[in-house]
Amino acid sequence: xxxxxxxxxxxxxxxxxxxxxxxxxxxxxxxxxxxxxxxxxxxxxxxxxxxxxxxxxxxxxxxxxxxxxxxxxxxxxxxxxxxxxxxxxxxxxxxxxxxxxxxxxxxxxxxxxxxxxxxxxxxxxxxxxxxxxxxxxxxxxxxxxxxxxxxxxxxxxxxxxxxxxxxxxxxxxxxxxxxxxxxxxxxxxxxxxxxxxxxxxxxxxxxxxxxxxxxxxxxxxxxxxxxxxxxxxxxxxxxxxxxxxxxxxxxxx
DNA sequence: TAACCGCACTGATTTA
DNA sequence: TAAATCAGTG
DNA sequence: GGTTA
Ligand SMILES: [Mg+2]
Ligand SMILES: [Mg+2]
Numbered sequence: 001x002x003x004x005x006x007x008x009x010x011x012x013x014x015x016x017x018x019x020x021x022x023x024x025x026x027x028x029x030x031x032x033x034x035x036x037x038x039x040x041x042x043x044x045x046x047x048x049x050x051x052x053x054x055x056x057x058x059x060x061x062x063x064x065x066x067x068x069x070x071x072x073x074x075x076x077x078x079x080x081x082x083x084x085x086x087x088x089x090x091x092x093x094x095x096x097x098x099x100x101x102x103x104x105x106x107x108x109x110x111x112x113x114x115x116x117x118x119x120x121x122x123x124x125x126x127x128x129x130x131x132x133x134x135x136x137x138x139x140x141x142x143x144x145x146x147x148x149x150x151x152x153x154x155x156x157x158x159x160x161x162x163x164x165x166x167x168x169x170x171x172x173x174x175x176x177x178x179x180x181x182x183x184x185x186x187x188x189x190x191x192x193x194x195x196x197x198x199x200x201x202x203x204x205x206x207x208x209x210x211x212x213x214x215x216x217x218x219x220x221x222x223x224x225x226x227x228x229x230x231x232x233x234x235x236x237x238x239x240x241x242x243x244x245x246x247x248x249x250x251x252x253x
Numbered sequence: 254t255a256a257c258c259g260c261a262c263t264g265a266t267t268t269a
Numbered sequence: 270t271a272a273a274t275c276a277g278t279g
Numbered sequence: 280g281g282t283t284a
Contacts, residue, residue: 025258029280032258060281098265100276133274135267 001070003037003044009070009079010034010063015094016082018101019108032058037067044071089115096145098138106131120146155193161238164218165197168240175212177205180250184243197240202250213242 001009014030036058037044047053048071053064069076086108092115093104107113110131111122119142122128129139165187172181178201182188185198203209210230214222223239224231230242245253 023280026280028258032281054281058281062280098276102275133267137266 001074003040006044006067006070007034007038009076010037012091013066013079013082015091015101016086019086019090019105021101021105029058030063033063048072087114089118092116093119096142098141098145103133106133116146116149154195156195156236156238158187158190158192158194161187161194161197161234161236164234164236164238165240168197168199168213168216168218171216172199172201172209172213175209177203177208177212179203179247184253194238197234197238198243199240200243200245200250200253202245202247202253204247206244209244210242 010030011034014027014034017027017030033056036056040056044053044067047055048068051064051068053059053067054061059067066076066078070079090104090108093099093107093113094101096116096119099107104113107119107122107128111118111127113119113122119128123139123143123146126139128134128142129136165183169181169183172178180200180202182200183198184200185196186194187197199213201209206227210225213219213230214225214232218234219232219240220235220237221233222230223233228244230244232240232242234240243253
């Protein structure tokens, strides 16, 4: 498991411990370790193999053990067990302004709210306002926040997908069958928010280009594949469209 | 081993 | 209206 | 949980 993923696990552990109302200092210990590892330049695997993880500030015996497990096996029995105590979607709730561990815990225990979808239903049924610590104002705000959020599903910040886009462009340019390669649409125009990535490739070997595209390491799944247009979903979640044209018509595409 | 780990302040909301 | 609670900020 | 005295 890579460093970024380890950091993510430690942060998730901290969040779930909050839901259990664990000792706040213990919670902070996991958060601190995550920050510290984020800033750590070295290779975690090497450190783990040499039993030197504790050299990282904020990482002691207990957390080092969990990191070793994660780095080497990709899992942690502690984390798995902790995770199993809650529905996966409960983590989404922390992203809603006004909700913290205590309120989320109440929503979960009293209304079995385990995701934003659950919360939406509970709010619409008026159940949330019945809970101690909640009221109609809070319930209405949650409904508003959730519906606003739904509008932005499928949107990506340019910076969040630029690396994938450029890598794809570079690799397409490396392909011997590609004579011209460029981006198009909102990404080409550098819009701050993009909903998909568009690429145009001029080639005499459209089949080979398409094949290369759908087989690329960044591609998560293929949603459509035709003679001139192909759509895939990348690992980041964004959709990428490829248009393949002849060299003659490229200037007009 | 035991103490300490940042914390005050503010605003919004709910409850007494 | 006053106190309490919670989340968020710096 | 980690660090420090
Ligand atoms: Mg250490
Ligand atoms: Mg577009």
